[in-house]
Structures are given as C-alpha cells and as structure tokens.
Amino acid sequence: MRGGLFCVFVFAFAGELRAEPPNPQDVEFFEKRIRPVLVENCYVCHSGQAREIKGAFRLDSREAIRQGGETGPAIVPGKPRESLLLEALRHESFEMPPDKQLPKNVIDDFEHWIARGAVDPRDQPDAAASESDPFAVGKNHWSFQPVREAVPPDVQQTQRVRTPVDRFLLQKLEAAKFSYAPEASRRVLIRRATFDLLGLPPTPEEIEQFLTDESPTAYEKLIDRLLASPHYGERWARHWLDVARYADNKGYVFFEEKNYPWAWTYRDYVVRAFNEDRPYDRFVTEQLAADRLDLGEDKRPLAAMGFLTLGGHFMNNTHDIIDDRIDVVTRGLLGLTVTCARCHDHKYDPVSQKEYYGLYGVFRGSVDPLLPPEFLPAPESEAYRSFETGLRERLEKLQAFIGDQREKIIRNAQTRAGEYLLAVHRKRNQPNTEEFMLLTDTDDLHPAIIHRWETVVKRSKRESDPVWSAWHAFAALSDHEFVQQAGEVHRQLIDPASSVKVNAVVREAFRERVPTSMKDVADVYGELFKNVREHWIELATLNKNAVDYSRLPDDAEEAVRQQLYGPDSAPMIPRELSWGFLDLLPDRPTQGEFTKLLKEVETWSMNQPGAPPRAMVLQNAETPYQPVVFVRGNPHREGESVTKGFLSVLTKQPIRFESGSGREELAAAIVAKENPLTARVFVNRVWGWHFGRGLVATPSDFGLRGDPPTHPDLLDWLARDFMNHGWSIKHLHRQIVLSGAYRQASDRDDADRVATIDPKNQLLGKFPRSRLDFESTRDAILAASGDLNRTIGGPPVELISSYQPRRTLYVFIDRMDLPGLMRSFDYPDPAATSPEREQTTIVPQALFFMNDQFTLTCARKLLERNDLPSQESAAERIVKIYTILFGRVPDSEEVDRAIAFLNAEAEETESLALSRAWQYGYGSIDDSTQRVGTFTPLTHWTGLRWQGGPALPDPNLGWVFVDKRGGHPAATLERCVIRRWIAPEDGTYIVTGELIHVPEPGDGVRGRLVSSAAGLLGEWTVDQSKAVLPELEVSLQKGDTLDFVVDFRETILHDEHEWPVTIRQGDSDREWNSERDFRGHSSDRWTELVHALMMTNEFVFID
C-alpha cells in the first residue's frame, strides 16, 4: 500500500542559484549528517542506482534533489517549513522512508541543513551510487570509510577533562545542557576499577592504602598497579574468550576423542598476551598465522591459533567447521557478518558470495594436524625421553595404518572407477547420501569416493574436458530412449570430423562398442582406466631407476592417467588426514582400528608423565585449495571458480592471497592500518567491556544493520590513538579508565531530569551501574571466603558440581553440556563467537545464592579467616566482615540490624530441635564389647548427602556416604556407615524401621542396631530384599546413643541401601524420623548473616 506513495512523491523544480561558495562547516555538516542518511535510506529508490527510480525523483545530486514535480519544490533552501522533503520525513503528508520514520535527531539535522541554506556539494550524481554495482550504497556506509583523524573538540567544562576522551563526551553532554555526574568517591573508584580490571574485589588493605594516598596521582598509580597485576590478564582474557567461542571440547562427535585436551594452552596464551600487553596487531596475526611467523626460540605463540581451531565440530561437517572459522574471524575481528554470504550475496552489507568462498579457500587450504605440535623446549628429563619413545612407536603405527588405508582407497578408486561412475550416474537425482554418517560393508563402494568422482564428472562437464565428452554425450540420453539414440551419439563420437572434442584414447575405447546403457558406458571407462593404470605401473616398473619419470609419453593417454593420479583426481585423497579422515573409513571395523590407534596416541600424549602440552595449530595443506562458489551454499553444487582474497569493501586495491593457504596474507590485511574496521571494532569492544555498552551498541556487527556509533568522532579518535600507540591495549585502557567519564558517580541529584533527556544514558552523564558477571560473582565470593586459589594458568578443572577454590576462568567448558547454572548467569553459549553478554535477572540466579553449597561453604569459610578473630566483639566482627565484603564500614543502623539478627531469640523450631538429635559418620563395632568402638563424623556436605570429601569415592573413605534414606559403607569393617541418634533425655524409646537393599549384583548388606547402653539390639541381612525391624523398646539415659551401623558383608558390590527409622519417646508425642529430620550442616547465626550479606545487591552491583 505504502509503495503507492512513491508515485505521488514528485517535486517541482525549485530553481535556486547559489551566490557564494559554501562555508566549509556547512559542507562538513552535509557530508557527515546528510549524505550518509540519503545514501542509506533514500538512494535505493531515488538515485541512479535504483532499479526503478520511484516517482522519477532522485536525491543523488544537488540538481536532482532540487528538482521537483507538480506538488511543489522538495527543498526551499533556508525555509524548512516550506520544504516538502521535511514534511515527508516527518510523515506529515508523504511518509518517507516508507517502512520507518527516521530518528528525530536525524530529521532535526535535515531541518538544520535546510535552514542553513541546504548546502550540497554534489555537482555530479553520486558516483558510487550511480554505478551499477549493487554494493554501491553499502560502500558508503560509515564503518567502511577510512578511520578519520578526529580532533578532540573544545569544551566549556575543561576541569572535567582528564583524557581527550572527555572532550568528545562533554561536547555532546554540553549540547544537551548537562554534564558529568560528580566524581565518584575513592571507595567506589577502587572497587569499580579493581573488579573491572582484575575481576576481583580490592582487599581491605588495598582500599586503605588508596584512601590514604594523598598524592595527586593516587588514581593513576592505582590503575598502573592494576594493569600490572597478573590477574588483569585473567580478567581480560575472559572477555576475549567470549569472542573466541572458547570451549574445552568439540560438541557432539561420533567416534573420535570429544575433548580438546590442549584448549587451555590457548586460554593461557591469551592471558599472557594481555598481561604482556602484546600489540593487538601482533596478537591477531599470531592467532591467525603463528605457524607462518618466524617465532625464534619461543614457540609459545603457536598456541594462539586455538582462536581458529577450538570451535565446534558440527558432527565433522567440513563446511560448517570452516564457516565457523570464517565467522569468528569476520565477526570477531572485523565486526562483519560475512557468513551471511555463504548461500547468496549478503542481503545488507557489501559482501559477495564470491568473497565468502575466497575466504573459504583460505581455511579449506589449512588443516588441523592429527597430533598438534609441542611448543615448549623439550626438557632434558628421563620422563620426557621415555614419553617421546613411546609416542614415536604409537605414531608410527598410526601413520602406517593411515598410509595403508590411503593406498587401499586410492587403488579401490582407480580400479573400480567404472562402478563408481555408474553410481555417480544413478544418484544424479538422489539426495546427497554422503552427508549421512553411513555404515557400509567393507566391499561396498565408498560413499566419499563416489562423491569425489561425482565432483570430477561435474567439473569435467563445466570445463568440456575431452576425456569426458563421451560420458556426457551418453549421460544426456534418457533411459528409455537410450538404445535408440546411442547409435547416433556413438557415430559422432568416433567420427574424427565431429565438432565435439574427444580424447583419442577414449575414442579408441569406444570404437568397437556401441553401448546399450550407461552401465556399458561406465564399463568402457572403467576398463580404459584399468588399462591405463596397468600401463603406467608397467612403465614405472621398467623405469624404476630412470630420472625422468613423470608422465606417459602419449598426450591423450596421459590426460586419461591424470584422472587417476592427478592432484585433483578422485582417487588421490589428500595426505594430511586429520579429523576429516573418518569420512574415508565408512565401515565399522576400519573405523574401530583407526580410532583405537589414534586413541593410543592421544591418551599417551595427554596422560603420560612427561607429556608436554601442545598447541592447537592449523597448517597449510600440501596443495592449496582452489575455491569455487557453492551454489546456494550447497557443496554438491559447485559454481564458478573464485580467487582467494580479502573483502573488497575494506581495501582500496583488491587483495588476492597467493601464498599457500593465504592465512598469513589474510592476517596482514586484517591488521593493516588502512583497514577501516579492525581498530574500530576492537576499541569499541574494549569500551563496551568497560562501560557495559559499546559506542557502537552492536559490537560484532558494524554493517548496515548494526547500530551507528553514538560518538563517531570519539570512536575514530580512539582507533587512531590506539594504532598510533603501537596497538597497545594497556594504553587504550588508560585513555578510558583515567577519563573523567569513567571516574564519575553512577548517581546524580538531577537524575530524573537527565533521564528524560537521555533515558538510556548514551551520553554517559553518569557511570552505568553494572552487576558482576558469573565469573566475577563466583570469584568475589571465593575471594571473600579467603580461600581463593590465585594460581594462574593450567589445565581446566571441574568447579560447578563440587567445591573448587580456583578462579572461574579455569572451569572446564563443555560445549555439549554447558552447565545450566552458567547459562542462567548469562554465560554465553560457546557454539559461536559471542558479541556481548546479556544481563538477565532470573530465579535460578537467586536460588544459587540462597541454596548452592558453594555459597554456603564460602560463607562458613569467611568466618574462619585468620583476620577475623572470634574474640572481638560482635560489632567489631561485623565491621570487619563489611570491609571484606563491601570494602566499607557499616553505619550504626546496619550494625544494629545485624546484631539484632544474631541475637534474635533463637526460635529453636521443633523441626530443628529434632534434627539435632542425629549425627552421621562411620566407624566400627568392637566385637569384644558389642559396642561401637569408634565413631567419626562425616565432614563433607554436598547439599544432598554427607560424605568423605568433594569426590565420591573419596580417596580415603571410599564410597562412604549418608543421605536421607540410607547410605553406603566402605569395603572394610573399620568403616561401616553409621547413623547415630542421641537420646535428649532419660526415658523409654520405641524404635521401628526397615532395612532395604535393591541393586544387584553383590551380596547385599548387614545392618546392626547398637545401643551404647545395652549393646547389640539386632542384626539384619538384606540382599535385594527388605527386612522390617520388630518394634524395639529401649531404656536410655540422656546422652546414650543408638547407632544404625551398616557394613558391606562379603562382597563390595552395590552396597547402597536404605534404612529409614523412627524413634518414638515412650511417654510423649515426640517422634524422630530419620528421613524428615535429615539435614546438612547445622546452621549458625553468624554463617547466616555472612551468607545474607553475600546475597545483597551491594555485593554484586558495582556503582
């Protein structure tokens, strides 16, 4: 409907002459504020590049825009109110652009522009836009223009200027008639900067030192100290790992090793790179092409290539793996969504499908070695030497196997060529079976080889290869007319005068054979290939010692031989066989053998003492890959050939990649200073990681659908300044963190007024308050507990399901099964590069704080810190706890409230009282006294059960545990499992219950009930059965115990059992129920208090 409006949008000629040369500021205004809007929003319909110029109205030159139609002039310079264009933009009469109104500030710019005389330097129709190039509009997009030399503007409030950054921000704030919030307090600043730069809280001592530092450069010194801390690298590496979609495994794979045993070497490389302030251009280059660099002695940067290699494996689909690599490079480093061009030209950005496959060629020509290389100097140790010897043996076996298999596959592909060709013919209209993970018998045709022959046949058709012309001529016949028409095809084929080019040897082969079906044709080819192969082998045997032995003497025969031995032929599968190799082994026994041999190499190199870590590199393939376009992204539909090269929109001159895979050249093109995106994208990311939001709010999409920068000049200034300072990331941090903007408070007195002007705080009139992310939350809790392990680097650890005091950076990241808890806290899915983290508030987060054993354990540990002496008064203790948790002292109201909480009448609830009668432990029965000899309480509480330590089985106690229904004994009578009940007062008690054993095999368990007063009261044995205890009445004195003791009998299999019991006090209603009363640590008020403080907003929000 709205399209109709175009037709009436015709303006009259508004003939107007310009008297004076325009003022440069007005020209700049046009270039910055008007032209880009016209290009982006109007040219598609109203310029020379429009497919159909709507309403015959163009906006792409000064003359055109002032032309109009019967409705009157589009623009009356100096008179916005009379300018129809403005009316249309405001959707007052016409509605332009038709799909959505432009933002108000843009329309205001137009008003301003017209009011100032509508200065327009475009003498000619916009060159770019009038080209027929469909990408012309996109090329004018702001982010593809060179990074400008922006000059920090003059501002009024110079006293708020700390770094040049502030001039850009203040300029906009002043234009909006307000300014920064007041400077934040020192206490806020040190907390903010320490979490921001280290991901950890400042210690009370650090806070004290900063507060009392009277030097004018105290803040600068603080920032220097933080940037020099080794924990800085840990924190900032984590930001980068989001971009790098870091994980420790491959996602779903069918046969092979699922883990990346050395992914952590990449993580540690990134930590080191940040700590050492590795120049960003070098950092990027190492991540893309460290294998091509002259690294000298220190080979550690090889680990940088994990950036490319540790993505998901997509069930080993080569094309998806490559797509993921292109994605992490282009979105991650360039802020461009290039993978949109996998199936067709990018719909919005100037990226063509050909360019996508130009990059595809780079990664297709790079392979992951089966065993990644070492990168540390070989140690002179016995352990290492014996490791090496063992590795060599295993590698040799593996390589011999691969060599054999390769020979076999090649021979099969050569000698059964006829059968393969027939299979190719038959599946012309079938789905692509080789995408299945098919299982075949050993004598079946090889699905991957069928596909390779198919590729050759298709290519030969495109290239009109004379070897194959006969094939294609017959293949064009339909089955039912084959017999009738084959004669004519055959006649032309053997006629030397025919216009079809036919290879002479092929012609000979067909001379006496008129095929009656494609099977015959395939047979002829098959035999021909067999003969040529034999001829070649014969010649090779004869010429064994001859020097010049590279081809058959006859050209035609040589052309046929190339189909079997040429580098692109179907049989010559590549020599570097990494994860793709399994596709070539489709039968289970061979797959089994391969995985077994590979596993031996992998296990040896992962677990053997002395085994060094390895770098997950890519290497160039022995022959570079020559890419073609896959039509609609379908690898089975090959289109035109393309050259490997860089995205044309980012360069003045086309850049082709000519050396090897081209990765090195790709890296160079990305970090070239002329590249308009690399520096902008990175400084924007860093800005976003500091302020919670980038200057461009879509940090991985700087394309036409991304958000425009809120402060374009600032973005460019930062990018230039960054490059001019040797791509130093720490320099960049300083420009930002030392700024007045960063140092302002997150609240202001006139907040309500400011919120109406800048509701999203885009102008940064206050520091945005932020919530700690998952890692910082967990690390802050650990740091407060005093138990944080500050070791840097090393293999990953499991830290979600058990207590582990290492920093969260070191968690094992399972791409397949990322813990739900982490996702609940907005940890990004490592399936692909992550532009930024969400910040949601959902219930599972609160449940973690309230109930997770980790939080509870840390609350308890905090109270055990040595700097928290228990003899101090409650108030002093509370003050100390506040300084640990919040970096401040509490006010009296807070102290009073905390003390009131501690002292609240211990409302000893009945349920709590009952549960206090129970203890859980292990021990033995002294046969001589028939009493429990030893009883040791279990100390580790998992949230569901008591056991010996975080792991089950525990290294010392084995499988001993108690849960609410029952438990499990150890495999020795010294460590029977014991549920103990202690009589609260003298009296008679009645015990009932049942002992249940379910699982098989094994011989069940024995349960004994022992009273400290009366000795053994009963003994029951159950083996996949249930014993109901008789009602037992016992007289006990206060403090006497009843022990429910279970042992493993004679075999140690499946001794898990249940033994719910109730104990009734004879002359009262009180009843203890082992299941209902079961609890973990008995709580105490101090722990509850600390735990409560850890849950507060103050703990997780940074002002």
Add this chain to the structure above:
Amino acid sequence: MNIEFQQRLSNDLPFVTSRREMLARCGMGLGMLGLAGLFADEAQANTISAEPLAPRPPQFAAKAQRVVHLFMNGGPSHVDTFDYKPALAKHHGQPVPAGNLRTERLTGGLMKSPFPFRQHGESGLWVSDLFEKTARHIDDIAVIRSMHAEVPNHEPSLMLMNCGHGRLPRPSFGSWVTYGLGTSNQNLPGFVVMCPGGYPIVATRNWRSSFLPGAFQGTYLDTKKTDPAELIANLRNGTLPLEDQRRQLDLVLAFNRKHAADRNVDPQLESRIESFELAYRMQSEAQEVFDVTREPKHVQEQYGSGTHGRQLLMTRRLLERGVRFVQVWSGAGQPWDNHNDIEQNHRNLAGEWDQPIAAFLDDLKQRGLLDSTLVLWGGEFGRTPVAERPALNGRDHNHYGFTCWLAGGGIRGGYAHGATDEFGFEAVENHVSVHDLHATMLHQLGFDHEKLTYRYAGRDFRLTDVEGKVVREVLS
C-alpha cells in the same frame, strides 16, 4: 530482535497504563519496568530486559497457550503404531520391488508388523494394539503420516526436530516459545524438560537457548529421581528450614532496601530484589508441584505407577500452574532405537507409555485444559518397513517417511494427514517437513512463524529457518 515483534509487544501491552497498575497486575515488582521499557525503546537491541520471562501476548489470537511434547526418542516405528500397512504382511520377507532406500545400515526384505491393528473411534483410524488405550482418544488426534526429515542419523534428526536445524547451533522449540510468550507463573520455570535416568543423545543441546538469552533454556529434570527437592538445582537449602530462611531473606531485603534508597531509582536493583522473593516461593511451589503423591489415589492409579505415569502427572500439574512448554522424553540415550527384536522392545516401551498417555489426555479433557494445550507425540524419525540385516527382527532408521500426532490446542481430531507408500517407506502424499510441523504449531500458539524472529549475527533468525508452511488441514 525483530522490530515488528517489538512494536507488537509494546502495542499489545495496553494494560500497561501506569507503572503502579502494571506492577499490581503482574505482581512482578518494579522489575517489569525493564521489560516494558526495553520493548518500547530498544528498537535495535538484542538485549532482553531484566524480566525475560514475563508473560507476553502472541501475535494474533491463539488456539493453544502451552505445549507438551512427548518425545519417543530413538525413533518409534510408524508401521507398528499409527501407520497401518497391510501390504507388509502380504509381502513379508520379500524384497521391496523398487529396491530399498538408502538408510543408515544394511537392510533386507519387508517385515510385517508383529502387532495387530484395529480401527478406533468414530473416525475409524487404524492404530496398533501397542497404543490401544491412547487410541480411545483417536477422535481428538490428528495423525500426520507424511512426516519426513533429512538424514537417517539420530543426532541431526534430534537437532532438526528440536531446534529446526540438523547441524548448526540454533535455539530449541521450547526456547522460541518461551521467548515469544514468556510464562505465566514466575514461581516455576517456563520451559521444563523431563528425561528419566540421564540425557538423550546430544544432551542439553536438545533444549538449549543458543543465541537467545539463557533465561529461555529448558530446565532439565531427571525424573528417575522421586524426591521433588532433587529435581531442580538448588531448590532446597540443605541447612535452613524455610522459616529460618525467610528470616534470613528478610534481612537481605532490609539491606537491599537501604542500598536502593541511597541511590537513584534503578530497575536493575529492583528486579534482583524481586527475584529473591520469586525464588523463595519457587522452593515451595516447585517441590509441591513435583510431588505427585499429593494427587488423589484414584488419579495416581489412572496414570499408573511407572515413570511415565509420574512424568505425565507432573506435566499436568505443571500445565495447570502456567508452565508454558513441557517436553517429556522416553529416557536416556535412545530407547526406541530398536534395530533388533522390535517386537519385544517396542512392546515394552509402548507398554510403559500407553496408559499414561491415555490417562493424561483424559485428565486434560476433564479439566478443560486440552482445548488450549497442544500435545505432540513422535520421535526424531520412523523406522524402515524392511528388516535390518543380519538379525532381521528389527528395523533401521527411516527419515523418508514417519508419523507424528497432534492433539488439543485447536487440532482437528480423528483425522489422518498425508500418506506413505504402500509399505511405509517414504512419504508420498501431502508431505510434511519438520519445519512445516513447527510452523503449524507456532500458528496454533498465535505466531506467524516467519515473524517470530531474533536478530543475531546480522540475520533475523527463526525456528523454521527459511522454510515451513502451516499445514491448515490438521487445524479444526
């Protein structure tokens, strides 16, 4: 996020007339403001507000408000359940005249179904005795006999059925629905996944939220566990009784209020305060809802004493309380993957499901929930009409043709859609792709599947990728 969707969201929240009224109506505390603010203002942002699960109206009037997906993982045989093929008995042991289609493994001749088929209901649709109790409801069921998938392997087919793409990481169906509609009970998760004994193949990827925010991921319950408190992580404090925890949270609340009072009004602070109140309530409500022993004995008996009976009874309790999407799996691994001895194995599996499904449909109907609940039954693909070599007593994977059924939520009952060939190898009539199935289900939930989108990596993604059409014939 799709701009249109956002505008719709802001337009369609007419009840949000004032801050106070909105808070009162949603019972959400100030946190809701983040949502309303976001959808009104953040035209380009991908960020979901601080309250991503708040209820939202669909794009147009919906027949269904919630979804139950009964996932027979491993691939149930359609020719032994809902797709009757008498020709199999006639040609038992003989080769398929046109040759076998290429499947994952090597297959032999045709194999008749070991299970008798009968006609049921007024519609007279054929169902095998494996599901004879379920068949009592056949007049409420639309059987789709012409389903097809892409490849005969579990992993990609599971991904396709759950996430709309065989290989690439995409959000699951449940995540999309929760993203589109939010959920109406903040005390429970919006998207619940039950699978007894561990994960199915490809594990949590089946219910991941991928590039949608983590709030939309499925909450997994290992329903082999019977203790309600153990089903959701951190649902119980092992130390503090509830009354003591309340005291503790009151202290937290007091400190938080003071903290907020010292600062400018900030919705982030408010919504985190609110989240603790919700969490406190979820502890009780979730434990209560998972505790099926609170149901009257006769109801428990109808559902049966097995795991699936318990799962479905829990499901009904969840649906009643406003949970948006429940997916119920057969079990860890791939239970229905009966390459061997399909007779015994399918008999056991169906035996565990039939009565609970029948009871579940009865129960929903009695409570008036079936009309607004969309129930999907099916696997990731079907099985071959030919026997698998060498044992010749089981069936291989078959993605060329298989059966799913839908019930409730405005679905046309007693209707069979599409058909496979005479043996049941390949869909030949009214083909329904997995994308079509998704498009149809989204339609019943009030969404144009092409417009429920999310902007990510430069594209507006949707569950149906670039395909899918609504199968209007199965709608009532």
